[in-house]
Amino acid sequence: MIFNGVEIDDTYAEAFSMLGSRLVITADTFELAMIAATSATGFATSVIGCGCEAGIESELDPARTPDGRPGVSVLIFGVSLSALESQLIARVGQAIMTCPTTACYNGLEGEKEINVGGKLRYFGDSYQASKMLDGKRFWRIPVMDGEFLVQEKFGVKKGIGGGNLLILAKDVTSCLEAAQKAVKAMKKIEGIILPFPGGIVRSGSKVGSTYPFLTASTNTPFCPTLRRQVITSLPEGVNAVYEIVIDGLDEKAVRDAMGVGLLSICSCDVISVTAGNYGGTLGQYKFFLHEILKNM
Amino acid sequence: MQSCVLCALARKFSVDKIKGVTLALKKCGAIPIEVDGVLPELVLGRKAHEISSMKINVGKEKVDLGDVFEVKCDGDEALIFEGDLNHVKRIGELMSSGIIVVRGSAGMHLGERMSGGSVYVDGDIGARCCCEMRGGTVVVNGNVQAMLGSPLPGNTKGMRGGTIAVFGSVGARTGEGMRRGVIAVLGDAGDFAGVNMIAGTIVVFGNLGSNAGGGMKRGSIIALEGVEKIPPTFLYACTYKPTYLRLYFNYLRNFGFPVTDEIYEGSFRRYIGDLSSLGKGEMLILEKS
Numbered sequence: 329m330i331f332n333g334v335e336i337d338d339t340y341a342e343a344f345s346m347l348g349s350r351l352v353i354t355a356d357t358f359e360l361a362m363i364a365a366t367s368a369t370g371f372a373t374s375v376i377g378c379g380c381e382a383g384i385e386s387e388l389d390p391a392r393t394p395d396g397r398p399g400v401s402v403l404i405f406g407v408s409l410s411a412l413e414s415q416l417i418a419r420v421g422q423a424i425m426t427c428p429t430t431a432c433y434n435g436l437e438g439e440k441e442i443n444v445g446g447k448l449r450y451f452g453d454s455y456q457a458s459k460m461l462d463g464k465r466f467w468r469i470p471v472m473d474g475e476f477l478v479q480e481k482f483g484v485k486k487g488i489g490g491g492n493l494l495i496l497a498k499d500v501t502s503c504l505e506a507a508q509k510a511v512k513a514m515k516k517i518e519g520i521i522l523p524f525p526g527g528i529v530r531s532g533s534k535v536g537s538t539y540p541f542l543t544a545s546t547n548t549p550f551c552p553t554l555r556r557q558v559i560t561s562l563p564e565g566v567n568a569v570y571e572i573v574i575d576g577l578d579e580k581a582v583r584d585a586m587g588v589g590l591l592s593i594c595s596c597d598v599i600s601v602t603a604g605n606y607g608g609t610l611g612q613y614k615f616f617l618h619e620i621l622k623n624m
Numbered sequence: 625m626q627s628c629v630l631c632a633l634a635r636k637f638s639v640d641k642i643k644g645v646t647l648a649l650k651k652c653g654a655i656p657i658e659v660d661g662v663l664p665e666l667v668l669g670r671k672a673h674e675i676s677s678m679k680i681n682v683g684k685e686k687v688d689l690g691d692v693f694e695v696k697c698d699g700d701e702a703l704i705f706e707g708d709l710n711h712v713k714r715i716g717e718l719m720s721s722g723i724i725v726v727r728g729s730a731g732m733h734l735g736e737r738m739s740g741g742s743v744y745v746d747g748d749i750g751a752r753c754c755c756e757m758r759g760g761t762v763v764v765n766g767n768v769q770a771m772l773g774s775p776l777p778g779n780t781k782g783m784r785g786g787t788i789a790v791f792g793s794v795g796a797r798t799g800e801g802m803r804r805g806v807i808a809v810l811g812d813a814g815d816f817a818g819v820n821m822i823a824g825t826i827v828v829f830g831n832l833g834s835n836a837g838g839g840m841k842r843g844s845i846i847a848l849e850g851v852e853k854i855p856p857t858f859l860y861a862c863t864y865k866p867t868y869l870r871l872y873f874n875y876l877r878n879f880g881f882p883v884t885d886e887i888y889e890g891s892f893r894r895y896i897g898d899l900s901s902l903g904k905g906e907m908l909i910l911e912k913s
Contacts (some may be wrong), residue, residue, distance in 0.1 A: 395871055461825075
């Protein structure tokens with residue numbers, strides 16, 4: 329399929345079940361909430377190397393937060409309940425609680441719950457206090473600027489990790505421009521995050537390696553410098569590829585994000601768009617590019 | 625959510641519009657009438673003659689409900705009591721679900737040990753109401769006498785869940801021995817509010833009487849208009865803006881309490897106590913600008 333002069337590969341992105349959770353971080357100012365959110369979602373590009381995948385979902389008006397202060401919502405994805413719980417405890421404790429004036433609430437009514445505030449409360453050294461309001465428990469942990477308020481339980485639901493788009497262009501400049509434009513559009517979709525830096529992956533990976541001690545390695549079929557050394561997936565004229573990876577709380581969110589991403593990319597000077605998969609044998613979800621584009 | 629239903633009943637819609645089973649008191653008297661057991665879950669959906677033949681206590685005698693109340697069935701939204709009900713006791717006792725509307729004032733022991741559902745009272749209520757309440761919501765448009773949410777005689781733990789919203793004033797010993805839950809009072813609170821409190825939250829929009837929080841172990845008493853006398857076993861800790869209070873103020877705003885910007889954004893003087901007990905309780909007093 330050619331759309332707006334861009335070739336869209338007749339393929340699909342293969343994605344996986346993951347467990348997702350949403351944090352609502354508030355603070356006295358929006359800047360402080362964003363600082364906390366940025367810290368909490370740092371070093372969280374891939375579950376393999378970072379333990380979780382995390383990103384900023386959206387900015388929140390005071391009217392949309394539990395305490396009426398400016399806020400930011402953050403999504404965090406993990407492969408298991410225990411892994412997600414550990415990550416949340418670490419990130420809330422080290423990156424959110426440490427930031428001035430913040431509070432942290434659950435933002436997802438999930439199928440299951442993990443205990444975050446209930447574990448962090450011990451930092452209060454027996455001076456913490458619990459408050460139960462409307463069936464929810466919150467912990468007030470004494471800190472140097474007053475109290476850190478954190479909800480005890482955070483909801484977890486089955487989400488999706490690994491939706492993706494691969495942008496193939498003639499050079500880095502045009503490829504990057506298309507990727508950044510797509511990221512800007514996709515970030516407006518609720519329920520998704522783009523966990524990589526700026527939402528873009530430059531060092532995409534493939535399963536397996538020449539080295540027995542590595543489970544993944546550089547995506548050689550999409551590396552322009554290796555065109556004549558490996559079986560390439562690059563059409564002629566392509567000198568740069570960027571990938572956008574999407575994690576979402578449900579299929580619709582991932583689909584919508586891929587759709588707006590595709591539309592944005594096709595308004596730029598790129599050669600083609602494709603997606604990464606493993607032959608359909610590993611992932612639980614398939615997002616077909618043609619189908620998504622037709623539905624936009 | 626129950627509290628939203630009650631908010632809708634109390635603040636946005638006239639209670640006259642609610643349809644259900646109406647029990648209108650036939651004759652006022654001085655002899656106490658006890659209506660424990662007359663609950664929405666047991667009454668709604670039944671026929672008038674079945675309800676009339678339920679047994680209630682009038683003084684020492686057991687009589688048919690129909691001898692004391694006129695029963696009218698025109699819906700199943702709520703159980704409605706009408707008349708001069710100052711001597712009618714135990715309305716909503718042990719209630720677990722449904723809605724009770726009291727068009728007027730009610731007597732003692734209203735909502736005692738209730739675990740769910742909602743009670744709306746258009747007038748005042750007597751002493752010892754909502755004792756050992758476990759859940760649900762009670763909204764009182766008038767004043768409340770002493771010992772709201774307190775323990776029953778011989779016990780040490782009072783209210784342990786739910787929400788009580790009073791749009792008048794409350795008497796002494798409100799929230800005594802409170803273990804959990806929220807009591808919010810638009811008017812003044814009498815002496816010894818929150819005495820021997822174990823946990824939970826009391827918010828007083830008017831004046832807080834003397835010796836509030838005496839013997840409290842944990843829990844919070846929030847005074848928005850000032851306190852008559854802070855017990856000497858409470859010590860000033862700091863002045864700050866507790867984030868958790870914003871959650872409570874949002875919650876109370878939904879009930880119709882007048883949470884002004886001054887309250888919502890205000891700073892509070894924190895007094896910790898009671899140091900003669902565990903000392904992990906607090907009194908938060910709004911600092912007036």
